[in-house]
Every structure is written in C-alpha cells, then in structure tokens.
Amino acid sequence: MKDTLTPQDIDRSGLEPQKFVMTNGQTLYYFPDRGTELVKLDFIFNAGTVLQDKKMQSASAIQLLTEGTSKHTAQQIAEFMDFRGIVVEKSNDAVSATITVYTLSRYLDELLPMLYEIITEPVYDEKEFMVYIGKRKQELLTHMQQTSFVARNEFYALLYGDNHPLGTFATPEDIDLLNVADVSAFHKLYHSPESMTIVAAGNVTDKDLKSIENIFAQKKYVAPADIVLPQPMGTCGARINGFLPNAVQTTLRIGRLLPYNWNDVDYSKFMVLNTLLGGYFGSRLMSSIREDKGYTYGIYSQTHVSKGSITFFIVSDVGADVAEMALKDIRVELDKLSSELVSADELDLVRNCMLGDFMRSIDGIFERSERFCQMLTNGITESFTDNYFDVLTPESPHAITPEKIQSLAAKIFAPEEMTVVTVGRKD
Numbered sequence: 001m002k003d004t005l006t007p008q009d010i011d012r013s014g015l016e017p018q019k020f021v022m023t024n025g026q027t028l029y030y031f032p033d034r035g036t037e038l039v040k041l042d043f044i045f046n047a048g049t050v051l052q053d054k055k056m057q058s059a060s061a062i063q064l065l066t067e068g069t070s071k072h073t074a075q076q077i078a079e080f081m082d083f084r085g086i087v088v089e090k091s092n093d094a095v096s097a098t099i100t101v102y103t104l105s106r107y108l109d110e111l112l113p114m115l116y117e118i119i120t121e122p123v124y125d126e127k128e129f130m131v132y133i134g135k136r137k138q139e140l141l142t143h144m145q146q147t148s149f150v151a152r153n154e155f156y157a158l159l160y161g162d163n164h165p166l167g168t169f170a171t172p173e174d175i176d177l178l179n180v181a182d183v184s185a186f187h188k189l190y191h192s193p194e195s196m197t198i199v200a201a202g203n204v205t206d207k208d209l210k211s212i213e214n215i216f217a218q219k220k221y222v223a224p225a226d227i228v229l230p231q232p233m234g235t236c237g238a239r240i241n242g243f244l245p246n247a248v249q250t251t252l253r254i255g256r257l258l259p260y261n262w263n264d265v266d267y268s269k270f271m272v273l274n275t276l277l278g279g280y281f282g283s284r285l286m287s288s289i290r291e292d293k294g295y296t297y298g299i300y301s302q303t304h305v306s307k308g309s310i311t312f313f314i315v316s317d318v319g320a321d322v323a324e325m326a327l328k329d330i331r332v333e334l335d336k337l338s339s340e341l342v343s344a345d346e347l348d349l350v351r352n353c354m355l356g357d358f359m360r361s362i363d364g365i366f367e368r369s370e371r372f373c374q375m376l377t378n379g380i381t382e383s384f385t386d387n388y389f390d391v392l393t394p395e396s397p398h399a400i401t402p403e404k405i406q407s408l409a410a411k412i413f414a415p416e417e418m419t420v421v422t423v424g425r426k427d
Helices: 055-065 072-081 105-120 126-143 147-160 170-175 182-188 205-218 266-278 285-294 320-339 345-361 366-376 383-391 402-412
Strands: 019-023 027-032 039-046 086-092 099-102 195-203 240-242 250-257 298-306 309-318 420-423
Touching: 019 402, 027 205, 027 298, 039 366, 055 086, 055 099, 055 126, 055 182, 072 105, 072 240, 086 240, 105 147, 105 195, 126 182, 147 240, 147 250, 147 309, 195 320, 195 366, 205 285, 250 320, 266 298, 266 320, 266 345, 266 383, 266 402, 285 298, 285 309, 285 320, 285 420, 309 320, 320 402, 320 420, 345 402
Parallel strands: 027 195, 240 420
Antiparallel strands: 019 027, 039 099, 039 195, 086 099, 250 309, 250 420, 298 309
C-alpha cells in the first residue's frame, strides 16, 4: 500500500452481488470466488425484536432453530455439522434474524436439505428450551454486574425511550415470562423460507445455484413486509449516574442521535469528524485522554447506523477517581474541534486512514458479502459509498475541509445535545 491513498486506488467492482432469479420469483444474491473452497450462506428473515410480543422471542426463535427437527435430534444435527466441519452462526437485531453457514463447497449438496429441514421443521423442545433460557438468564445476571453493559443500556434507553425496540432490553423477569409456545409461534410467523433473503458467497457455481433453487424455491416467493421502526422518543442532553457496588472501574458513554439519514452527504462528512475525534489509534481522544492524561487504556468514538436512525457515542472505562476529570477533558476536545480549524496534515492523515479502513473492510469475498447483508437489512444502498468517496476526494465539491469540520463539530457537539451516562462504584 502506498503512503497516500486516493478513492481512485480502491477497486469498487464486485461490491454489489450478482443475482439469480429462482423459479419461484425469489432473488438469490451471490458473490462468486472460485479461488476458495468455502461457501458462505446467509438466510435473512424479517424477524427482529420489533416484531416480538415478549422479550427474547426473536433471539430464542433463531438460536434454537438447530436444536432439533421433526426428523433429527439436536445431537444428530450437531454431529452432521461437526463431521463435515460446517459452522453455523445465528444472530438477530431490531429488524432481522440471520442464519449464517460456512461449509466446504463439496458438502453443499448434502447440507442444503438439512438446512431446509432446520428452517421449515424445527421442534422447539421443552428441555432444550429450558437449558437455553437458563444459560441466557445467567449470562444476563452476569452482564448486569458489568459497568459497560449497564451504561450501554441506560444510554440507548435515554436516546430512544424505553418502549422503543432499540431502547428496551430484557430483564431476568422477562426471561421467566417466555415459554416454548411463544418461541414456536414467532417462528411460524416470521421464519418463512418463501419470504427470506438468501445471500451466497465463495465457491458458488452455476450448479450450486440450481441446487439452492431446487431446495428452497418450492413455494412461490412472497415479498416480506418492510419493517419501519418507530421514531425515537427519548431525551437529549440528559445526565445519568449509575452505581454498581462492586465495580472496579467507571464506564463513560457520551453521545446523541444524529440529525442525518445514511444517504445524507453530511453524514459522510461527520464520519471524518468522528474519525478525527476518536476513530483511530492516533485520534484526539486517544492522544489526550489515554496518552497525555493516562485516565484509561482505551477510548474511542463511533457511529452506528440502524434502520431509520444513526447513533454517535464516545466510550471509555476509567478509574472512579478520575471519571469527572475525564468527562471534562473529553468536553475540552469537543470544544477544540468546534472552535479551532484542523490542520491540513491531520486531515490528510485521517483521510488516508479512512480509505485504508475501507479497503480492509472489502478485502475478501466474505467481507463483501457480510457488508452487503448489513446494508440490505438496514435499507442502505451503494449511494452511501458514493457519498463516502465524494467527501474524501479533495477535488469534489462535497470534499471535507477544516472549515466544514469545525462547523459540523459546533452543531453536533453542542453540550445541550449530548447525553452523558456514567456507571461505576459510588465512593
């Protein structure tokens, strides 16, 4: 990699998948790469927490899918996967639930019928359910003693409101209210193979596409209803001090909801400001709070794009005795960016860093597939990338400049807009 990157150095071909329309009208997205022996399959359902009637329904329904079907026990499914070295991962968020499978291409024909069976014929066994729920409850009780976990939940509850899917979190009491019938009902409603999205990557041949079609295109495609999250109903500028008796550190979380959509050019400009502030190891926050003051081993800032909203936050774990001083010095750095122009050299460094990070994020077929899946579930298109590169191109009319950075910082980092959460020991 040369010392200075430009957007023209980055090959953007292959960021979007090829498409194979199956006989039932369903589109199969795929990223072919004959240079690997692996195949990655993602099965994405519109089955996120926004649709659940009880806490943990969405997570439990997707996590327990492989714990037995009408034809195979959980142990038989595990042995089938282990013998072939197949890895199965399951996840969910506010809008979607996903099964991700990694397999050697030579096992694909054997695997596909088993995956169809897992998706269409799961048996949510009471015993397996109770084991899973017991583990999740114990994990939750453990997390509730961690300052970072409590601070994160408090922060999102403040920003979104505690009735919003992104602002509400399961409690041990919620877990006790869930039963196996709730989980089975959620699966029947939202894990429909004819409404899911399939994304394949790796050593995917034309024969493999037909094999996927033969197994999964048995019923006519039904386009899933678009999921729209409610508007955030939280507060801005709040300050919460939380306490855990046995905490050994204090977690700081400072931030806000951004007044942008993912396709706003100003959001891409803010990404530059965020990188300057706390988005890489040489950032302003790392230099001041970690290197100069020694308050912490690490501090960072980032943005998180959800469907319909974008969150900005700063996070650090510090000693309880320096928590207030750390907050004041973070405020100093925010005010500097609001009142002083960034040097051209620092801006060039950040621009180079961001382009390098982008190159690494697409350096491989599975990385490109993962990126596409994340964008797809949040309704993001490659116009986001267009804006990103436009802002990082000095010759562009939308190019980021020191003056634009200062103006953005003054607007976004206004003290009255920033929510502050601290969680630690009360001395």
